Amino acid sequence: MYSPIHFALIGCGNIATEHATQITRVGKLVAVVDTNLHRAKILGDQYGVPFFETASALYAAVQQLDIVVIATPNGLHAVQAIEAMQAGYHVLVEKPIALIGADILQMQTVSKQTGKQIFSVMQNRFNPPVKLIHELLQQRVLGTIHHVQVNCFWHRPASYYINSWHGTMALDGGTLFTQFSHFIDLLCWLFGKVKTAEAAFKNTDHQGLIEFEDQGSIQLKFESGIKASMDYSVNEPIANKEGSITILSSKGMIKAGGSYLNTFEYEVNDTALSAELQKQKATLPNTLGMPNDYGHYKGSMRNHHQVYDSLQTALLYQTPYYTTVEEAKNTIELINLIYQARKLN
Known part of the structure; x- marks a missing residue:
């Protein structure tokens, strides 16, 4: 014991x-x-x-x-x-x-x-559709990747920011840190380091409440040559609508979609790959999982149990933790690279 x-x-x-x-x-x-x-x-x-x-x-x-x-x-x-x-x-x-x-x-x-x-803590790496996409990329079965599209359209009401550290530059840092750093982490995890970044930001629905953007559009070019676009906002009027990563390649499209990267879709022109994706999709456990629910808004998927499972084995048996500090640093440095273009239009 x-x-x-x-x-x-x-x-x-x-x-x-x-x-x-x-x-x-x-x-x-x-x-x-x-x-x-x-x-x-x-x-x-x-x-x-x-x-x-x-x-x-x-x-x-x-x-x-x-x-x-x-x-x-x-x-x-x-x-x-x-x-x-x-x-x-x-x-x-x-x-x-x-x-x-x-x-x-x-x-x-x-x-x-x-x-x-x-x-x-980067628990979205445990989302079953995300894990599957990571495996497919590692296996190099998708052909030439033409483009990656990330969409993050979430809901954050005024009450989320009033009398709160949320929305302040010093304690919050920006929407990409608090709401969407998981998606930036996944881009780094899936595609490596970014070479260049361009971005445009706006604050359309939260003026007077936050010190930064409530929506943005990003263009990234990775060191591998892969290009990615990311469009995001916290301006959905009622609930989180979409949190997705779509990969367009020479063999078709694969997507971790839904509101929280919790569904898997594909449309490919390769018979063998299609059969394999159908097989893999059938084995995905409960991809319609539940997000963290904070009452008047919702967060990312509830995968903290897998974070703690990895932490426990790392501490007790010295097995590798599922992510590294260096990977976390890459994510933060990419967010700051994006925010170097911080100009609210």
Whole structure:
């Protein structure tokens, strides 16, 4: 028998419940932290653990702790991860891992100095249609890729931004960080590094509420020569409408579609490939999965259980975690490359 992994959770906002659920499934939650002490108390009481207002108070009081989960506003991730590692703990950091590449480099330096590991959260890699597309690309069975199209049309009401860190440049960073970094991560995971990026941004429906764009159009050229377009917004009036990646190649079209990359479509001109795709599609488990539901809006797919499964095996058996800090850095650097063209029209 092994000793259970002991977790502390910093940040008791919307995603905290999902983290607490997974923590208690694979290990033991020992404490929660939030600057809103009332919110910390609610979650702490729910799980029967002590609650604190600051991380420093947690570290001074904790007796047994292995890993700190950071689920706070984006702009706090790097400094809190560094503080946790310097206190002697591994860290699991919600997306985005940080807002700038320099902060990630500092996190990596502290990780080496302390011997503590950094784990990031990119749960959309576990979506069955996405995993299938990744396998097809690895097998090089799609022929010459002509174009990649990403569509992200989601709903974020005014209430999401009012009296919140959401929408601020310092703590949020931008729509590509908070809503759509999963899609940027997948582009890097599927197609490698980007050579050039062009972009245009607008704020049409959230003026006075946010400090950046609520919609954008991006053109990317990868080092491989593949070109991709991405159109996105948070202006859908009622609900999230689409979150998709479509690959157009010499053999036809494949698509991870739906609202959350949760369906698989294809139309190809290769008989053998068509038969294989039909077979693979039939084996996909519950591709109509459920997103994280926060009441007045919805997030990405609920794959945190697979994140924690990978984390557990990495900590207990030293198996490779499903993603790396270097991959997370590539995603953040690409978002910042795109945002170098930040001009609201």
